[in-house]
Amino acid sequence: MQKPFQKDLSHSTWEEVYARQVQRADLVPAWIEALGLKAGDRVLDVGSGPGYVSLALADRVGPDGLVYAVDRSREALAHLERLQKERNISQIQRIAADVGTLNSGDLHADSALVAMVLHHADDPAGVLGNVHRLLAPCARAVVAEFHPQGPCEQGAPREFRLAPEQVRAWYEAAGFAVLEYRRQSPEHYMFVVERAA
Ligand SMILES: C[S@@+](CC[C@H](N)C(=O)[O-])C[C@H]1O[C@@H](n2cnc3c(N)ncnc32)[C@H](O)[C@@H]1O
Secondary structure, three states: OOOOOOOOOOOOOHHHHHHHHHHOHHHHHHHHHHHOOOOOOEEEEEOOOOOHHHHHHHHHHOOOOEEEEEEOOHHHHHHHHHHHHHHOOOOEEEEEOOOOOOOOOOOOEEEEEEEOOHHHOOOHHHHHHHHHHHEEEEEEEEEEEEOOOOOOOOOOOHHHOOOHHHHHHHHHHHOEEEEEEEEOOOOEEEEEEEEOO
């Protein structure tokens, strides 16, 4: 029997989380396109989990680019590390940290992807606030989530889903302005946002 959903993902193995990332692979090209990613770019993958999306981002930015895969789970990042070694992908830097408090340090990201993370975060407003601090003026971010009015056939149960209005209030408070809102599927929506100049 399936274990009940937990915000911290303790109901799942990282292999299961990876399999769910693969299930929603169709969403990824629109995120990449909205970020305007090209060869040589440096992109922050916020809450990368076991890394399916980080690998797709790495494919787009190529060997001269860089993906910062940040996750609070060392086990999730170990899963990504294994895949990187198998595929000989070096342009992903794994960072085990809470994105809400991560310092910029040597991190220089042109854009950020915040996909299917906020409903797992203890402080989603803090995550968006710090992503804003980590990006340069006018940088883009994509924020994607499960829609509370979706059929809930996959992804988080309805009671854990975040309304677009709530997400919008958080990123506006953080200092992002909306460029586009899109319902990607009955289950999923995305915002394309820009950091204020
Ligand atoms: C559903 S998973 C992977 C989502 C992935 N971005 C995707 O699009 O498939 C969500 C991840 O967010 C991570 N996470 C949640 N809150 C976080 C935080 N404050 N800092 C870092 N990682 C966080 C979890 O550990 C988990 O691996």
